[in-house]
Amino acid sequence: KQEVTQIPAALSVPEGENLVLNCSFTDSAIYNLQWFRQDPGKGLTSLLLIQSSQREQTSGRLNASLDKSSGRSTLYIAASQPGDSATYLCAVIGNTGFQKLVFGTGTRLLVSP
């Protein structure tokens, strides 16, 4: 059974810092991996999608890497801003059946002005 863990569980940084969020998964047989952000009481916004054959994806100040063989992904946020404050979730998409998302435990990020 796939298990996804995110470290740290919570992170508080001053504005302008670069930061790294970590995601690990136990079964490397994934179809792809997706990073989301969730604001309090809201739905999920997709940030980046990495196909299993890819090593990284970039969008603006965000960069996500994937090392499938070691079961790890990182989300790098450059020059953090208060608007980046949210919960960040990584999710792996299975290779079989309905290809369900399995979510990590999340990282709550607070960026202070």
Added chain:
Amino acid sequence: GAVVSQHPSRVICKSGTSVKIECRSLDFQATTMFWYRQFPKKSLMLMATSNEGSKATYEQGVEKDKFLINHASLTLSTLTVTSAHPEDSSFYICSARERRESGYTFGSGTRLTVV
């Protein structure tokens, strides 16, 4: 990009009544949609996989008679919480994807409060 619309965003109902939540794919067809439940400060828990034209597949521990799922068309899935009780109060959210290679898109969620 793919858009998933979920309605209502917030509902308060009395204990014992039923509540229906709709999930629509606005600009694509989805043979499969997923329903999740989220408790405060927790991650999402998959409840069931909704399949167009056939019965939903429920995760272990989810009562299929309590949470009725209907996927009658390629753009609409509904979740009905039957005989709701206060412990059913939660945040419910659906998702779908446009193509196999696409990422998943989520609805905006429904906050259900049973009083």
